[in-house]
Amino acid sequence: MGSLCSKEHVRDPPLPAPAPADFRQLHKAPSQSLKQLITLTAKEDSAVVAPVVHAVITRSESSVKPRPKPHPQPQPAPVAAEKKTPVVVIASLNKSCSTAGAALPTHHRRATVDAAAGRNPVHDAAQDAADDNSPYGDVPQGFSGEHVIAGWPTWLTSVAGEVVHGWLPRRADTFERLDKIGQGTYSNVYKARDLETGKIVALKRVRFVNMDPESVRFMAREIHILRRLDHPNVIRLEGIVTSRLSHSLYLVFEYMEHDLAGLASIPGLRFTEPQVKCFMSQILDGLHHCHSRGVLHRDIKGSNLLIDDNGVLKIADFGLATFFDPAKPKSLTSRVVTLWYRPPELLLGATEYGVAVDLWSTGCILAELLAGKPIMPGQTEIEQLHKIFKLCGSPSEEYWAKAKLPDVTLFKPQRPYRRRIAETFRDFPPTGLDLLDTLLAIEPSDRGTAASALDSEFFRTKPLACDPSSLPKHPPSKEYDAKLRGKEAMMRQNAAAIGGKGSISVKPGRNEAMPKAAPAQEAIGVDHQRRQQAAARVNTKSSSHHYTALEDSVAGFRMEPPAAPAPSTMQMQMQSAGQFGSTWYRKDEHHQRGGMKRTTSSLRVSNLPVAHHLTSQRSCAPSRGGTDLHPSSSAVRNTNSKYNRLDVAEPANALDRPGPGAGKKDMGIRDAPSAYQGQGFGGRNRRMNYSGPLVPPGGNMDDMLKEHERQIQQAVRKARVDKEKTNNNSSSRRNNY
Numbered sequence: 120m121g122s123l124c125s126k127e128h129v130r131d132p133p134l135p136a137p138a139p140a141d142f143r144q145l146h147k148a149p150s151q152s153l154k155q156l157i158t159l160t161a162k163e164d165s166a167v168v169a170p171v172v173h174a175v176i177t178r179s180e181s182s183v184k185p186r187p188k189p190h191p192q193p194q195p196a197p198v199a200a201e202k203k204t205p206v207v208v209i210a211s212l213n214k215s216c217s218t219a220g221a222a223l224p225t226h227h228r229r230a231t232v233d234a235a236a237g238r239n240p241v242h243d244a245a246q247d248a249a250d251d252n253s254p255y256g257d258v259p260q261g262f263s264g265e266h267v268i269a270g271w272p273t274w275l276t277s278v279a280g281e282v283v284h285g286w287l288p289r290r291a292d293t294f295e296r297l298d299k300i301g302q303g304t305y306s307n308v309y310k311a312r313d314l315e316t317g318k319i320v321a322l323k324r325v326r327f328v329n330m331d332p333e334s335v336r337f338m339a340r341e342i343h344i345l346r347r348l349d350h351p352n353v354i355r356l357e358g359i360v361t362s363r364l365s366h367s368l369y370l371v372f373e374y375m376e377h378d379l380a381g382l383a384s385i386p387g388l389r390f391t392e393p394q395v396k397c398f399m400s401q402i403l404d405g406l407h408h409c410h411s412r413g414v415l416h417r418d419i420k421g422s423n424l425l426i427d428d429n430g431v432l433k434i435a436d437f438g439l440a441t442f443f444d445p446a447k448p449k450s451l452t453s454r455v456v457t458l459w460y461r462p463p464e465l466l467l468g469a470t471e472y473g474v475a476v477d478l479w480s481t482g483c484i485l486a487e488l489l490a491g492k493p494i495m496p497g498q499t500e501i502e503q504l505h506k507i508f509k510l511c512g513s514p515s516e517e518y519w520a521k522a523k524l525p526d527v528t529l530f531k532p533q534r535p536y537r538r539r540i541a542e543t544f545r546d547f548p549p550t551g552l553d554l555l556d557t558l559l560a561i562e563p564s565d566r567g568t569a570a571s572a573l574d575s576e577f578f579r580t581k582p583l584a585c586d587p588s589s590l591p592k593h594p595p596s597k598e599y600d601a602k603l604r605g606k607e608a609m610m611r612q613n614a615a616a617i618g619g620k621g622s623i624s625v626k627p628g629r630n631e632a633m634p635k636a637a638p639a640q641e642a643i644g645v646d647h648q649r650r651q652q653a654a655a656r657v658n659t660k661s662s663s664h665h666y667t668a669l670e671d672s673v674a675g676f677r678m679e680p681p682a683a684p685a686p687s688t689m690q691m692q693m694q695s696a697g698q699f700g701s702t703w704y705r706k707d708e709h710h711q712r713g714g715m716k717r718t719t720s721s722l723r724v725s726n727l728p729v730a731h732h733l734t735s736q737r738s739c740a741p742s743r744g745g746t747d748l749h750p751s752s753s754a755v756r757n758t759n760s761k762y763n764r765l766d767v768a769e770p771a772n773a774l775d776r777p778g779p780g781a782g783k784k785d786m787g788i789r790d791a792p793s794a795y796q797g798q799g800f801g802g803r804n805r806r807m808n809y810s811g812p813l814v815p816p817g818g819n820m821d822d823m824l825k826e827h828e829r830q831i832q833q834a835v836r837k838a839r840v841d842k843e844k845t846n847n848n849s850s851s852r853r854n855n856y
C-alpha cells in the first residue's frame with residue numbers, strides 16, 4: 120500500500136445501494152464439495168452424514184467455485200422418495216425448518232416486541248412489508264436444509280442460515296490455538312495455526328448466552344456484513360468454525376500483529392506526518408469501500424484498526440456495523456460508537472444518520488495520531504458533549520432549530536461555545552488541520568465523504584504518505600497487550616501498597632477507561648478477570664492449546680470463567696467516601712449486545728435528585744454513560760426513550776428482527792435480575808434505558824460539571840484520609856502486637 124496516488128486503484132466507485140442481486144451474486148456459490156456432499160447425502164441417511172461432514176472452507180479460492188446453476192426451489196415430495204435425490208433431501212429438511220419458522224413468523228415476533236415498545240403499528244406494518252421484500256427474508260426457507268446437511272448447527276441456520284449460505288464450516292480440531300491476543304466485549308480473540316495450511320490466523324470466539332436467537336442474529340449480522348466487503352483495507356473473514364458441542368462460533372480472520380491503539384501506546388512513539396498520512400489514507404480507503412457497499416462501521420477507533428507487519432491497515436470489528444441506504448433512510452440506534460469517537464448528533468440522540476458518523480470518528484483518529492493522545496476522552500456522555508462543544512463550538516441556532524429532539528434545552532448550552540480547533544492544534548500541519556476541521560464539523564453533512572477526504576490537500580502536499588512497508592517494525596502491539604501491561608503494573612503497585620510501601624493509584628492510563636457505546640470494556644468485573652489472566656500469563660510458560668482440548672472446555676467456559684465483579688479500588692474509595700454524603704462511585708453496568716453481557720464503568724452522581732429506580736440499579740437495566748435523571752423530569756425520560764438500544768432500533772432486515780427470545784427481554788425492572796443470568800434484560804416499555812445526559816432541570820452544563828469535579832475531588836480526598844487512618848490504625852495495631 121503506498122501513498123494516496125499509488126492507492127487510487129483500490130478505491131471503488133460508489134455502488135448503488137445494496138440490492139438483492141448483489142447479495143446473491145456474492146453468495147451464490149456453494150463449493151464443489153458441497154455439491155458432492157449433497158449427492159452423497161442422497162445416498163446416505165442425512166442424519167448420519169450431517170454430523171460427520173465438516174468440509175474445508177469456505178472462502179478460499181480453491182474451494183469456492185461458481186455455482187453451476189441456482190438451487191431449485193424446494194418442491195413437495197413424497198416421503199418415500201426422500202433419500203433418492205438431493206433435491207428431495209433438501210426439500211424434506213427445508214420443510215421442517217420452514218415449519219419451525221412458521222411457528223413464530225417474523226412479523227409476529229416484531230409485533231410482539233414493538234407492541235411492548237409502544238411503537239406505531241402503521242410504521243411497523245410498513246417496516247414488516249419492507250422486510251418481507253428484503254433480499255434475505257425468504258432465504259432460510261430456500262437453503263437451510265442444505266446448511267444442515269453441510270454441518271451448520273441448527274441454532275445458527277434456523278435463525279440466520281442465509282449468512283452462511285455457500286460456505287461450509289471448519290472443524291475446530293483443524294486449528295491449534297496459540298495465544299489469546301484480544302478481548303472484546305463479547306468475544307475473545309486467539310492467535311491460532313491452521314493445521315491444514317500452516318497459516319497463522321486470528322480466531323474470534325463469539326459466545327452465546329443460552330443460544331439466545333437475538334445474540335445469534337447479531338453475530339450473524341457481523342458475518343453478513345463482512346461477507347459483503349472485500350478490500351485490502353478491510354479485515355477479511357476467511358471462514359467460520361462451528362462446534363456441535365459448544366454454543367459458540369469462531370470467526371477465522373487473517374492474522375494482524377498490531378492495532379493502532381496498541382502502536383500508539385508504545386511509550387515515546389510519535390508518528391511522523393508521512394506515517395500519519397499512510398495510516399489515514401488506508402483508513403479512508405477502507406471506509407470508502409464500506410460506505411460504497413452500504414455499510415456503516417459505527418465503531419471506528421484505534422483498537423479496531425488492525426495493522427500487519429507490512430504496515431497494511433485493515434478496518435476490523437464489524438460488530439456494531441449496519442447496512443444503510445441513503446436513498447431509504449431508516450431509523451438506527453444512536454447507541455453506537457465508542458464514547459471518545461462518538462459524534463455530537465449521536466450523543467444528542469439522532470436516529471437518522473449516515474456516513475458522517477464514521478467520518479467524525481476518523482477525524483478523532485487523525486487528531487489523535489498527530490497529537491499523540493486521544494483528543495476528547497470524556498467519561499460520560501454529557502462530559503463528552505461538553506468536550507466536543509468546547510473544542511468544536513456548540514451547534515448553531517439553526518442546528519438546534521432543525522434538530523428533531525424533544526427537549527433541546529436539556530442539551531443546549533446556555534451560552535454558545537466558539538470553535539477552537541485551529542488554536543488548539545496550531546502545531547498540526549495546515550492541510551491536516553483543514554482536513555480535521557472538515558471531519559470534525561458539527562453539522563454532519565459538512566463532514567464530506569471518505570472519498571472527498573482522500574482528495575483533500577492533506578494527502579497531496581509534501582511530505583507525502585510513506586509506503587506501508589516502510590513503516591518501522593514493532594513487536595506485536597495491541598491495545599490488549601497495553602492493557603495487560605497496565606494491569607500488571609497496577610498489580611505490582613497494589614502488591615507494594617498492601618505491603619505498606621506505597622499508595623494505590625487508580626488514575627486511568629491512555630488505554631483505560633474508554634467508555635464504549637453501550638458496551639464499554641473497562642469494567643470492574645473485566646478488570647478482575649484480566650488481572651487473573653495477567654497473573655496466569657506471568658505464571659504460564661506456554662499457552663498453546665489444541666482446539667480439541669478447548670472444545671471440551673467451551674461449553675462451561677473453563678478457559679475463562681466469568682468472574683464475579685470485584686470492587687475496584689476506585690469503587691471502594693468512592694463508596695467509602697459515600698458514607699459521608701458524597702456518593703460518587705464507580706459502578707458496574709451490565710449491558711447486552713444482542714443478549715450478550717457487556718460491562719461498562721462510569722462515574723455516577725447520586726446526590727442529585729435520585730431517580731426512583733436508583734435503589735435497584737444493580738439489578739435493573741443499565742443507563743448509559745452514568746446518567747441518572749430527575750424522577751420528575753418526564754421530559755428527560757421521554758427524550759431518552761427515544762434513545763434506542765442496539766437490539767431494538769434496527770429491525771431493518773431479517774437479521775435485525777427480534778427473535779422469539781426477544782420476549783424475554785421485555786421484562787420490566789423487577790424481572791431484570793435474571794438478566795444477570797444471561798437471559799437478557801430490560802423491557803422497552805418499563806425499563807428505564809437512559810442514555811441522555813445527567814442534567815438537573817434548568818441546570819447549566821458548566822456549573823454542573825464544575826460541581827461534579829468538586830465532588831470528585833472531595834470524595835477522593837476523603838477516601839485518602841480514610842485510607843491513611845486505616846493504615847495508621849493497622850500499623851498501631853501491629854505495633855501493639
Ligand SMILES: Nc1ncnc2c1ncn2[C@@H]1O[C@H](COP(=O)(O)OP(=O)(O)OP(=O)(O)O)[C@@H](O)[C@H]1O
Pocket residue numbers: 300301302303304305306307308321323354372373374375376378422423425435436437438597598599638640
Ligand atoms: N484479525 C485479527 N488479528 C489480530 N488481532 C485481532 C484480529 N481481530 C481482532 N483482534 C484483536 O482482538 C481485539 C478484539 O476484537 P474485536 O474488536 O473484533 O472484538 P469485539 O468483541 O467486537 O470487541 P469490541 O468490544 O471492541 O467490540 C481487537 O482489538 C484486536 O486487538
